[in-house]
Amino acid sequence: MKTIIKYMLLCLLAVNTVKAQENKESINLFNAEVTPYEIELTQNKTTHILFPSSIEYVDLGSSEIIANKVEATSNVLRLKTVKEDISPTNFTVITNDGEYYSFNVIYNEGPTQLSYDLTKFEKQNSKQKSEVLFKDLGSISPSLVDLFMKAIIKKNKKELNIKSKTYVVEAWLKSIYTQDGKLYFHISIRNKSNLPYTVDYISFKIKDRRTSKRTTIQEVTLKPIRNYSDFQTINSQSKQGNVFMLDQFTLSDKQVLLIEINEKNGVRSQVLKVKSSEILKVKQLSKLKVK
Template identity: 25%
Template sequence: MKNYIFISIFLCGTAFAKAQTPITLDTIYANDQKNVALFFPEPIRQGITGSDNFVFTYNREKEQYFGLLQAKPGMESNLLVVNRNGAVFSYIVRYKKQLDRLNYFIPKSKSIGNEKPIVADSTKVVVFKKELGNEVYYYQKFCSYLIDRKQRIGRIKKRNEGIVLSIENIVFDKEELYFVIQIENKSTLDYDLNFLKLSVETRQKGKKKSLQSLYQEPIFKYNLPTKVVENETVKLVYVLPKFSISNDRRAVLEINEKNGERHLKLKISHRFINNPN
């Protein structure tokens, strides 16, 4: 329920006129044996489930009209889908061992609103604007959502002298990769951050093997601290333009202490970069 409320507020920002009356959401059933296909009136730009026991897959490279839903046994959750034109669709999703329906053809009338918030009254139409601009506002909200979401891509962690650096999640959305990073200070000394950077390393072949490192510049940083005090854990997000790497390359997340020697390099396999959540 918490995930449902947050996702709806985060992406819907949606038509306030429809928010005046309660919306009854339809239920879609799925299981882990068959694919349930959802066909939408416009290509899918984004699809999010509120729980990890539900998986909604769709073509992130080339927008298409359908997505596939699967589920594992567990509590009910919700599915939020945004079409290319900004139309928002929301459903309750439940696990069911025996499925009566495998295909859903969803009409435009099932949209609960549009992600571009517009308020209409008797005298004028007011467009909801943010001082930071729509793009930065979107990054902020989506990063905040990812930090709260309990989803992991795998065990990617490095320790050194009480400092633990880990990648909690890597998420692909639109044309960006979101790296959810955690810094944990288990030592008795505060950790003053000098820099935190992400690079891609390439192994050079030949007799004299070497590493070539290429720095990846984030387009947005969320919740980056200057200090991690003792016994504190900080989560942050780096947003980078989408990229992929071959199996002879790897990403490296590097953290450096200001006026200190606690330096960590976390190696990230190509399979995590090429298969984000």
Template identity: 25%
Template sequence: MEKLLIVLSLGFIYSVKAKNIKQLDTLYANEIMTMALFFPSDIKQGITGSDNFVFTYNREKEQNLGLLKAIKGNPSNLLVITTDGKVYSYILIYSEYIDDLNRFITVNESIGDAKRVLKKEVEANKNLKKSIPENNSQDLLRRSCESLLKLPEEKNIRKKEGGIVLSLKNLKYHGNNVFLQFEIENKSKVRFDFDYLNIFKVNGNKKRNASYQEIRLKSLYTYNKPQHIIPTTKAKMVLVVPKFHLDKREKLEVQLQELNTTRKIILDWR
């Protein structure tokens, strides 16, 4: 009888502990249908653990809608942080058939709060603003660029050409300056020798020479400019230019050129 009571007691303790553990829900996805996930608040960041699952959301304008797709492969996981600091985590599994293509997520599904992380980001933003000087001294511009690299990446505008991927990861306005953070990834089998990275304001269509205009933005400071990028590696750099404004017909164009070759990547966006 005593042994039975011990067993029952242990079982009760185990069940109480098990109730305190947050069980992760499972989401199913495939390459044919798109699973729509509606969160209670706008999405700040979303990450999948494996490349065979893709989670997309609006990085330019915060929205609460995320889209999930997958190709056949091993199970993975999804981590989402919303603008109110809530953290959501799910198991991801590939399935050829999906019962429900729309999932409305509630706050109760949150596994925790990322307010500490958000607080660090706020502090980093404050440090960035404090460190950007009005007189554009080289030392203070350098520290400002270092602060920018500590912030979360808010953009992912990218272009791939000849095995080289050029991406804009962050763009910050402050005072009379604009800070642009770029990432250069070498997916080719040949070393990339950096020559220059220039930014232009473009107006009109290149096919119509009479209406096409290209104005280069003066570079005030370049931080962490790479010399060589070997295969399967990445390099991050920050370019500081004077404050600019784009009208409806204008766009930005970034030109990345390799030294002594014709390999060139042109990235543009509005």
């Protein structure tokens, strides 16, 4: 009797296995395809592509094409072939805002076009974009970070009273927000002078508030992960705002965060001092209207 039961169970198992194999369907990745751009390259002329954001990564499908970022920019790629009549190939570009671009390349001795502006193209077309995640952003998508920063700039509310003024140039730390383990610093510069104000660089440093002459000053430099825009030149009688994203941190009562804004070839540098109490009072970004 036991032998018969075992035999019946084996038969049922075999039948179910066959049915499972018959019902199992392969997954078609056609709908997951990233639609590539078509581009023509040649050997005796250089092709340039202007991307909406800074280029982070380039992968070439063949050694028969060469690609380099234009030195004076961060979002322009130049391309050409190393010889005539190369085989069809491809290349991939990932930009700072997380956008993923795929290109199919064919050789043409006389390309119909040598310059491409993808910023202009994407505004005119509803081509669905593919987005990647960056390690330094964690689980936050670059497009969401961009929306957060735009919301902060749009709200433009002065939540803090932290400012610096030198030679009729003012700098304000207007607010600090937090979201998903990141801190967002909203900085505004107002130039009340008749001379343009050009920012050389902005640094974030944690320093000890009080140190004796015999004590070594402890200093930690923090590197921003992202910023909304590049502070360049603030014209006379005008102002400009920016948002910097950093990894979350806290300060002890003996420490201070110094945000140093340095003028290029000038002396109108600014220093914003942030205490530990102000870091602890940051507001949640989720309370802002993000669109």
